[in-house]
Amino acid sequence: xxxxxxxxxxxxxxxxxxxxxxxxxxxxxxxxxxxxxxxxxxxxxxxxxxxxxxxxxxxxxxxxxxxxxxxxxxxxxxxxxxxxxxxxxxxxxxxxxxxxxxxxxxxxxxxxxxxxxxxxxxxxxxxxxxxxxxxxxxxxxxxxxxxxxxxxxxxxxxxxxxxxxxxxxxxxxxxxxxxxxxxxxxxxxxxxxxxxxxxxxxxxxxxxxxxxxxxxxxxxxxxxxxxxxxxxxxxxxxxxxxxxxxxxxxxxxxxxxxxxxxxxxxxxxxxxxxxxxxxxxxxxxxxxxxxxxxxxxxxxxxxxxxxxxxxxxxxxxxxxxxxxxxxxxxxxxxxxxxxxxxxxxxxxxxxxxxxxxxxxxxxxxxxxxxxxxxxxxxxxxxxxxxxxxxxxxxxxxxxxxxxxxxxxxxxxxxxxxxxxxxxxxxxxxxxxxxxxxxxxxxxxxxxxxxxxxxxx
Numbered sequence: 001x002x003x004x005x006x007x008x009x010x011x012x013x014x015x016x017x018x019x020x021x022x023x024x025x026x027x028x029x030x031x032x033x034x035x036x037x038x039x040x041x042x043x044x045x046x047x048x049x050x051x052x053x054x055x056x057x058x059x060x061x062x063x064x065x066x067x068x069x070x071x072x073x074x075x076x077x078x079x080x081x082x083x084x085x086x087x088x089x090x091x092x093x094x095x096x097x098x099x100x101x102x103x104x105x106x107x108x109x110x111x112x113x114x115x116x117x118x119x120x121x122x123x124x125x126x127x128x129x130x131x132x133x134x135x136x137x138x139x140x141x142x143x144x145x146x147x148x149x150x151x152x153x154x155x156x157x158x159x160x161x162x163x164x165x166x167x168x169x170x171x172x173x174x175x176x177x178x179x180x181x182x183x184x185x186x187x188x189x190x191x192x193x194x195x196x197x198x199x200x201x202x203x204x205x206x207x208x209x210x211x212x213x214x215x216x217x218x219x220x221x222x223x224x225x226x227x228x229x230x231x232x233x234x235x236x237x238x239x240x241x242x243x244x245x246x247x248x249x250x251x252x253x254x255x256x257x258x259x260x261x262x263x264x265x266x267x268x269x270x271x272x273x274x275x276x277x278x279x280x281x282x283x284x285x286x287x288x289x290x291x292x293x294x295x296x297x298x299x300x301x302x303x304x305x306x307x308x309x310x311x312x313x314x315x316x317x318x319x320x321x322x323x324x325x326x327x328x329x330x331x332x333x334x335x336x337x338x339x340x341x342x343x344x345x346x347x348x349x350x351x352x353x354x355x356x357x358x359x360x361x362x363x364x365x366x367x368x369x370x371x372x373x374x375x376x377x378x379x380x381x382x383x384x385x386x387x388x389x390x391x392x393x394x395x396x397x398x399x400x401x402x403x404x405x406x407x408x409x410x411x412x413x414x415x416x417x418x419x420x421x422x423x424x425x426x427x428x429x430x431x432x433x434x435x436x437x438x439x440x441x442x443x444x445x446x447x448x449x450x451x452x453x454x455x456x
Contacts, residue, residue, distance in 0.1 A: 005231055009224065016220050018086055020213055027202075027209050034198045042189060043159050045110050047337075064094050064165055075135055086136050088386055089124060090144060098147045114192040118142060118150035119162075122188045123184040127453055140186050148188075156190040221236050254284045307348040307432055317374050322373060325360050332364055337374035343382050343455055347433065351384060355386070355429040359449050362390035369444065377455070381435075384451040394443040401439060426451075 068089070069143050075085045106115065121144045126138035131349035140145060150156060166181040191197070200205070258277045265281050267273050315338035322334055364369055393401060401423055430437050434454050441447035 002378070003442065005227060008227070012220060012223070016216060019216055023209050023213055027205060030205050031198065031202060034201055038191075038194065038198050038201075039157050042110075042113070042115075042148045042191065046106070046159055046189070048109065052204060064092070064098075064236065067092060067094070067162075068124075068181060068183065069166055072135075075133075076126070076179070078175045079133075082135055086257040089121065089136070092146070096146055096318065102147060103149070114190075116148070116150040116156075116190045118145045118148035118153070118156070118157075120144050120160075120186050120188060121146050121151075121183070122186055125181065125182040126179045130181050140188070146185060147435040150188060150190055152190075153188055156188040159187045159189050160187050252288075253285075257385070258284070285381060288419060294303065307351065309346040309348055312345050312349055312352075315341065317347070317349070317352075317377065318373060321356050321360075326359060326398060329360075329364055332368065333370045335372050337372065339376075340378045341375055343377050345382060345455055347453070348429075351429045352375075352433070355426040356386075356451070358423065358426050359386050359451075363390055363447070366390040380455050381452045382455055383416070384453075385448055386451070387446065389446040391441065392443045392447050393441040398439055398441065 037386045042284050071085055071089055074088075075081065102119075106117065120140045120142070121136065123134070123139060124139065126133045126135065134428050140153065142150065142156075163186045164183045164185075166183075244248065258281050261277055262274070267277065315336075318338065319336070322336065326332075326334055360371065363386070366388075368388035370389045373384070374380065374387075377383070430451060430453065435452050436452045437452075439447055440450065
């Protein structure tokens with residue numbers, strides 16, 4: 001049974017982890033989709049500003065094109081100056097002015113986003129019908145920034161490429177030689193706090209995912225607790241059946257033997273033997289009746305117990321219980337510490353006598369040789385402490401000690417007889433009196449049961 005439960009727990013845990021992982025990937029996929037959607041929106045907004053950023057200031061860009069043609073002609077005059085040509089392109093005189101114009105355009109058309117941008121030069125190529133000469137061609141780098149205020153491409157994304165061509169670049173070194181000029185720029189944009197913007201758009205998805213996971217985990221925990229509880233109940237029932245069977249076996253066997261002996265002629269002819277057998281049958285019958293009454297009585301909760309209360313003087317009442325208990329267990333040393341405390345309580349003498357006796361008998365069952373009973377009156381409560389020097393109770397078992405049918409195990413077996421109803425009955429009786437019971441114990445160091453009963 002335990003192996004099946006462990007296997008079920010492992011499988012359920014694996015399924016739960018699988019569902020959580022699946023939920024994670026679904027959220028991750030949704031996040032990536034939202035990121036792409038956000039970037040597409042930015043691209044569309046920028047596209048509405050201009051299809052060609054030269055439209056922002058045509059005069060300025062005419063000057064830029066003229067400058068590029070001049071740079072190209074300088075290169076054709078002296079191709080060895082290629083590196084200096086590249087630097088002159090990147091450090092153009094239009095850099096600051098065009099950056100400001102683009103910033104104003106973006107702020108005007110897209111006021112809800114704080115963004116930095118950079119237009120990076122990718123290619124600068126001269127060509128004609130027969131040949132081409134690449135002055136500059138590199139992968140996009142922030143070092144090749146033409147315009148903009150972006151300082152890194154790490155968190156930026158590509159918005160679009162701009163390809164421009166210019167004709168009529170003359171080569172002074174070769175008569176009637178005209179070149180075409182091809183330039184390619186790339187616009188990169190970085191949105192400040194774009195991750196937060198995307199996450200805000202995913203609030204509903206995140207809440208749904210978190211709630212789903214919480215529901216799954218909660219259901220798993222509830223199911224697991226229910227499974228463990230069912231296993232516990234099953235073990236308790238099995239243990240109770242075994243115990244009650246054992247308890248009933250002895251008186252039934254004695255009754256069976258006594259009944260057979262009664263059928264013998266010489267027993268019927270001997271009054272002494274006959275009376276002895278009848279006494280034995282009567283005792284075993286009473287024992288059976290007590291066992292049945294014990295089970296029936298403990299089927300009731302504290303709200304169902306009908307108390308017959310009467311005025312009871314403490315600690316005189318405790319002394320009577322201890323006196324009777326001492327007769328039954330003469331080998332157990334009992335000491336008392338009642339001081340001069342006197343109190344008159346409204347109690348059900350029968351039930352409370354049984355409850356206190358059960359605590360004392362429980363101490364004897366678990367190996368005590370010395371018991372100390374003390375009492376004190378404080379805060380309108382009469383407190384009774386029953387301390388023993390038995391084997392004690394581990395912390396993990398103390399929470400279950402007052403459960404119905406529960407008995408402390410030593411190893412994997414129960415070494416003492418009983419139905420596991422004694423302490424449960426004690427707690428129900430004290431609750432019926434509006435009182436309580438607690439235990440203080442360490443394994444191997446004895447135990448102290450503290451019983452409290454209100455005085456009003």
